[in-house]
Amino acid sequence: MRTLRLELDPWNPDPVILGEAAGVIRHGGLVAFPTETVYGLGANALDPEAVKKIYAAKGRPSDNPLILHLSRPEQAEPLVHADERAQRLMTAFWPGPLTLVLKAKDTVPSVTRGGLETAALRMPDHPVASALIEAAGCPVAAPSANASGRPSPTDAQTVWEDLQGRVDMILDSGPVRVGIESTVVDVSAERPLLLRPGGMSREALEGFLGVPLGVPDGQSKRRSPGTRYRHYAPVISVKVWVPGTPLALEGEAPGDWAFMGLSEPPAHFGRALRFTSVENYARGLFAGFRALETAWRGIVVEWPPEKGMGLGLRDRICRAASAGKLEGQ
Ligand code: AMP
Ligand code: MG
Numbered sequence: 001m002r003t004l005r006l007e008l009d010p011w012n013p014d015p016v017i018l019g020e021a022a023g024v025i026r027h028g029g030l031v032a033f034p035t036e037t038v039y040g041l042g043a044n045a046l047d048p049e050a051v052k053k054i055y056a057a058k059g060r061p062s063d064n065p066l067i068l069h070l071s072r073p074e075q076a077e078p079l080v081h082a083d084e085r086a087q088r089l090m091t092a093f094w095p096g097p098l099t100l101v102l103k104a105k106d107t108v109p110s111v112t113r114g115g116l117e118t119a120a121l122r123m124p125d126h127p128v129a130s131a132l133i134e135a136a137g138c139p140v141a142a143p144s145a146n147a148s149g150r151p152s153p154t155d156a157q158t159v160w161e162d163l164q165g166r167v168d169m170i171l172d173s174g175p176v177r178v179g180i181e182s183t184v185v186d187v188s189a190e191r192p193l194l195l196r197p198g199g200m201s202r203e204a205l206e207g208f209l210g211v212p213l214g215v216p217d218g219q220s221k222r223r224s225p226g227t228r229y230r231h232y233a234p235v236i237s238v239k240v241w242v243p244g245t246p247l248a249l250e251g252e253a254p255g256d257w258a259f260m261g262l263s264e265p266p267a268h269f270g271r272a273l274r275f276t277s278v279e280n281y282a283r284g285l286f287a288g289f290r291a292l293e294t295a296w297r298g299i300v301v302e303w304p305p306e307k308g309m310g311l312g313l314r315d316r317i318c319r320a321a322s323a324g325k326l327e328g329q
Helices: 015-026 048-058 084-093 127-136 156-163 202-209 278-292 310-321
Strands: 004-007 031-033 040-044 067-069 098-104 118-122 169-172 183-186 193-196 237-241 257-261 271-274 298-302
Touching (some): 004 015, 015 031, 015 040, 015 127, 015 169, 031 127, 031 156, 084 098, 084 202, 156 169, 156 278, 183 202, 237 310, 257 278, 271 278, 278 298, 298 310
Parallel strands (some): 031 169, 067 118, 237 298, 257 298
Antiparallel strands (some): 098 118
């Protein structure tokens, strides 16, 4: 398949290009597009054949459900049972990096929700994403637009490297703003659960809900299947360094390794990527992994503070560092 790559000004997207991209989605094709979190790989969420193409293009396990992306909160109504609390969350946090898991209606094909009884919905805060979904006229199922298991793409070039020849179109609107995926909260039952920390802070959600978010225990059916899989990992080793503790590189020379983090590096590394805030660290994490993996033996990543985006960043770092220990795919 020939992949068309088109540039689109995020603040003034060309309606002709948007119309073409929407047509591809309406006709069952795949379009990679920018959101504020990471680039997504979109298809008509209500068309099972189109959704199967997403799993095939990414090499994604078919029991890992997809998030349905909307351009307006009202579009949730035919898809899920949203109680008053869910509606208040939508009003307060959409558009934005919050995904809500709710009891699905029969309109959502089983393949889109990985065979689960729930469906995950989000309204992205990116002008190209909203305009594309609106023009397509259907909810757009979109996981991150990377080959499964690899770090998520925060720019179109990365999507191109992973998926060219496997998707119909890539919309290039430059680098994303947030850099890690959305926060996934299950509000399908009384107790809200944090299934995946991400771009929306836990503190903001708990402040709004007035209760702490639970976390799924090992037995729970309410969990995020995607979190079982190897994820976000560069091809070289990743080691976590907690500031204030000695660096343990097990005989490796720091000069052969790279460093990413906020603090003064604890040794003289071959390369150091320093970020001025947790937000910038999150924005640069995946791109950093990909840039450094071609040149160094490994990457030492600093363990960030837990507050705000730090929790989501910790989750991505943990998965990248323990990649080999998680279930394979
Ligand atoms: P990605 O699209 O790659 O950012 O991954 C989406 C995440 O949302 C994965 O971890 C999925 O397992 C999770 N997810 C999607 N739908 C559901 C659902 N119905 N219930 C629980 N988790 C879900
Ligand atoms: Mg992903």
